[in-house]
Amino acid sequence: MIRLVALDMDGTLLNSRKELPPDFLPWVQEHPGILTVIGSGRQYGGLKEVFGTVLPQMIFLGDNGAMVYQEDRLLFTQPMAFEHARECLEFISLFSGIVPVVSSAGTAYVLEQQDPVWREIHRFYAQLTVCQDLTEAARKDPVAKIALYLPDGNAETFARNLESAHLPVCYAVSGKDWIDLMEPGVNKGTALRELMRRLGIVREECMAFGDYMNDIEMLENAGFSFAMGNAIREVKRVCRYETAANDEDGVMKILRLTDPDGNLFMETREEENGR
Numbered sequence: 001m002i003r004l005v006a007l008d009m010d011g012t013l014l015n016s017r018k019e020l021p022p023d024f025l026p027w028v029q030e031h032p033g034i035l036t037v038i039g040s041g042r043q044y045g046g047l048k049e050v051f052g053t054v055l056p057q058m059i060f061l062g063d064n065g066a067m068v069y070q071e072d073r074l075l076f077t078q079p080m081a082f083e084h085a086r087e088c089l090e091f092i093s094l095f096s097g098i099v100p101v102v103s104s105a106g107t108a109y110v111l112e113q114q115d116p117v118w119r120e121i122h123r124f125y126a127q128l129t130v131c132q133d134l135t136e137a138a139r140k141d142p143v144a145k146i147a148l149y150l151p152d153g154n155a156e157t158f159a160r161n162l163e164s165a166h167l168p169v170c171y172a173v174s175g176k177d178w179i180d181l182m183e184p185g186v187n188k189g190t191a192l193r194e195l196m197r198r199l200g201i202v203r204e205e206c207m208a209f210g211d212y213m214n215d216i217e218m219l220e221n222a223g224f225s226f227a228m229g230n231a232i233r234e235v236k237r238v239c240r241y242e243t244a245a246n247d248e249d250g251v252m253k254i255l256r257l258t259d260p261d262g263n264l265f266m267e268t269r270e271e272e273n274g275r
Helices: 024-030 044-050 052-057 082-092 117-124 134-140 155-165 188-199 213-220 233-238 250-255
Strands: 004-008 035-039 058-062 067-070 073-077 099-104 108-110 128-130 143-149 170-175 178-182 206-210 224-227
Touching (some): 004 188, 024 250, 035 052, 044 052, 044 058, 052 058, 082 099, 099 117, 099 134, 108 134, 117 143, 155 170, 155 178, 188 213, 206 213, 213 233, 224 233
Parallel strands (some): 108 128, 206 224
Antiparallel strands (some): 058 067, 067 073, 143 178, 170 178
16 A cells, blocks of 8 residues: 655656646645655755645655655754855865855855856745855855756766765765755655654555656655656666656656555556566
8 A cells, every 4th residue: 555655856747848747736636645745856945836736735855855844844854064064165166167056944045146057046946045155154044955056967977076075965966967965864765764754654655756866765765666767777777667757647657556545556567677
């Protein structure tokens, strides 16, 4: 029986035009016994605008699991130590062409930017504050994570610099042009595991969908893990099942097989991912 569904947003639930499947919100309403969890690198403030009509039935693992919300209540948080944030910002300042975004509970801080960089950042961070000094902003407002926007799309290449720098944080490549820095041990998976512990939900009662590196820990905590058809190789390797791509209604093709009581009617011999 499925009691919880955990979903990544970009590249998974949303199509390439950043649209929800038209029957997703009705599905949530029709399945009140299944908790719907959104795990995203986005801020909670931007996420709740997308799901306004079904917010009471949902929980959000925002900022890659650093901030966990139900409606407007912060359930728990895993903030970054200020000294860790300061060290990261000092390291990032050594490189040109990288735009850091310091995300906190109420807003995200960024240095003044020109379009189209500003538009891209605002797409994922609905609540933005322009400041002159990111380190000072981090000192005054506890940091959930530091996101790095790389307009050249070389996030995976730059991640090797982070690896060799031995910074006191962990990182997740969340797209070809985004990297998220968090306190060690913070990710969607640890947030999901803590949420499941609090609710008494076990792995076999959890279904999860994802497509990119920052989804892997979340997928590993689900008994029914689905890689999107557009997922990268590393995600497909850890998932038990594979569904269609995000532009081919991949999430809903599986959710429609789940009845309001949480029974999943799936032909596992056909769907199972190489097992």
